[in-house]
Amino acid sequence: MDTVITRFPPSPTGYLHIGGARTALFNWLWARKTGGKFVLRIEDTDTVRSTKASVDAIFDSLHWLGIDWDEGPFFQTERYPIYREYIQRLVASGHAYYCSCSPEEVDAMREEAKANGKRPMYNQRCRNLDLGPGENRVVRLKVPNTGSTVVDDIVKGPTSFQNSEIDDFIIQRSDGSPTYNLAVVVDDLTMGINTILRGDDHLVNTPKQILIYRGLGAEPPVFGHVPMVLGNDKARLSKRHGAMSVGEYQKMGILPDAILNYLVRLGWSHGDQEFFTRKELIEKFSLEHLGRSPSMFDMDKLLALNAKHIQAKSNAEIAEALIPFVAEKGITIENTAAVQLAVESLKPRCKTLVEMAEAARFYFVDTLTFDEKAVAKFLKPEIMQPLCECADTMEALALDAFTEPALEEIFKQVMARHDLKFGKLAQPLRVALTGKTVSPGIFEMILALGRDKTVSRIRAVLK
Known part of the structure; x- marks a missing residue:
């Protein structure tokens, strides 16, 4: 065959849905795998239902997914x-x-x-x-x-x-x-x-x-x-199964690479491999391994796969993607290095960027909201002196000496002086720094907060 030329011809009568994105992906992958061309064509002959907003939404979704085209877009009405x-x-x-x-x-x-x-x-x-x-x-x-x-x-x-x-x-x-x-x-x-x-x-x-x-x-x-994509009840995929537009998955905090990875597995296989980078998909995609049986869409599997892609990305990549989600919560971040430290502590614990943005909130707000039950249980008078000693010792550290080994040593000394086990000190400190009883590991969380903010929050609780 001559140069492979594939195409994706959406109708602009709505947003780009998951089934359409999978069609685009298969054609795009085959064109990229073979060194061919991928053509974008807008089938807008339904002039009553076709809208410019839908055209723009399709373009935005393809750009976000990283599916580029070599020729077009062509419009049938022209x-x-x-x-x-x-x-x-x-x-x-x-x-x-x-x-x-x-x-x-x-x-x-x-x-x-x-x-x-x-x-x-x-x-x-x-x-x-x-x-x-x-x-x-x-x-x-x-x-x-x-x-x-x-x-x-x-x-x-x-x-x-x-x-x-x-x-x-x-x-x-x-x-x-x-x-x-x-x-x-x-x-x-x-x-x-x-x-x-x-x-x-x-x-x-x-x-x-x-x-x-x-x-x-x-x-x-x-x-x-x-074959078509089905819901987990084997009925044709609809919104009740999670078959939203691509843009909705973007708003949910799903990574584009995770969407591509999940969609390609709905109808194509490469042995038992489940996780693919974009580069691997292009290298390994083949027509002979396209499946003949319908695939079932499973939101839990997509979320699990998204978590793996979050962990596989660099802190800098996830930080860049996370900042808009944090901004939606009314928080402006100027120090991107601080975001990367927060990402490092949260990557193993979050399945979506929305979840990560919520979990990261305590890092960047000026005033914490405290869980009253957590305060009553852990911030008792007898723990105030150990917390005060932690703050004093941390404050005395030079910034370049504010490291995990140094923090571990501070904990050992305070625990020894007050005959405390690790959890008896770590959990009150966690509540003091986050307002909650659940957070990333105590040392990585303190390092992400930084010396000055950590000490300031402990002092505020002591007052």
Whole structure:
């Protein structure tokens, strides 16, 4: 095959959903794996429902996912003259014809066929009348009455459709606009698309599209129809299963690499490997390992995978991604180094950036909110002196000496003087510094807070 050219053709009638993102990902990965091209096309012929807001949202989601394109975006509404040219070629070659039958007449034909126990289809009344253009006339493709059309699918294998079961379908409406199947074929043909990976809900359209290719004397592309994604109840994926738009997952604090990793595993495998970096996906993706069975979307698995990607990223990468989530809580951060220290302490404990932003709040606020039960249980009069000694000793340390070994030594000395076990000192100190009983490890948390803020918070509690 020549250079692989794939495409992603979303309709801008809403946001980019998970199923669409998976389709884009498969095509993008194959183009990147083979050194080919990935084309973005906006199928906006539904002018009533298509909106610029949806177009922008699709672009934003693809950018966030890191799915870039080599050509486009092309808009179908800007290509009507091209479609008309190809429709006329089909009419001139005898592969299509004008039809003057009204919708009511066609409905009556179908009802009559149904009453006679036949498939409800258009009866081809205008097929051999050699009609020309006229008011309220459509153009239909002349489908062979015998034989079959085979989709040689790289995922499902060969699938045969009897031509006698395919209507002489409309390729141009009475208002002169092209139908979906015609526009798609002309776009793919003129853009050089030679590999199409898409959901198997499109399989019913594929024989019609192959017939249009044949009518134009062109070779159809390679088709691969991947099974749909199901919910954990094996029903078609819907919002109740967590099938939100890509943008919603971004707001939840899911990393783009985690989304890509999870989506590719919904229909593709590489042995038993579950965790993939973006680079590994491009290196290992292959068409022969696309699955034939539906995959089930599991939010818990996505969250677990996101946690692994958070841990695999550098502190600097996670800090950069975290700052906007912290800002949403009304907290402005000027010292990014402090964020990286906070991230280091929180990475093993958080599944999303939203969760991490909430857990990191105590690091950056000026005034803590204390859990009253925690205060009553741990900040008792007898612990005040040990806390005071901790603050005094920490304050005496030079900044470059404020290290974990130094903190451990301070703890040992205070614990020895007051005959305390580690938890009896660490837990009151944790409440004093965070307002809560749960936090990262005590030493890493103190190092992330820094000497001055740690001492200041202990002093505030002592007062």
